[in-house]
Amino acid sequence: xxxxxxxxxxxxxxxxxxxxxxxxxxxxxxxxxxxxxxxxxxxxxxxxxxxxxxxxxxxxxxxxxxxxxxxx
Numbered sequence: 801x802x803x804x805x806x807x808x809x810x811x812x813x814x815x816x817x818x819x820x821x822x823x824x825x826x827x828x829x830x831x832x833x834x835x836x837x838x839x840x841x842x843x844x845x846x847x848x849x850x851x852x853x854x855x856x857x858x859x860x861x862x863x864x865x866x867x868x869x870x871x872x
Contacts, residue, residue: 805840807832820871827853829856829864 807815812832819831837855841848848858855861 803836805843806836806838807839829860834861834864836864 812835816831817833817866819835823832833855837851838860838861840855841851841861848862851858851861
């Protein structure tokens with residue numbers, strides 16, 4: 801079920817190739833889940849700490865957003 805503030809399958813397929821490949825190391829949180837959390841934060845305008853737990857830890861979302869933003 802796609803929730804109101806989440807990416808549709810078509811949107812995800814458009815964005816997925818633009819994201820960097822995961823580096824070696826421990827398994828990280830799914831990119832789609834993280835991106836949905838980032839989208840939720842921007843669409844609702846709340847603080848990072850208020851993002852629902854279903855998207856993962858807020859600090860992970862914020863860190864990944866900052867890395868992706870710096871990467872362009």
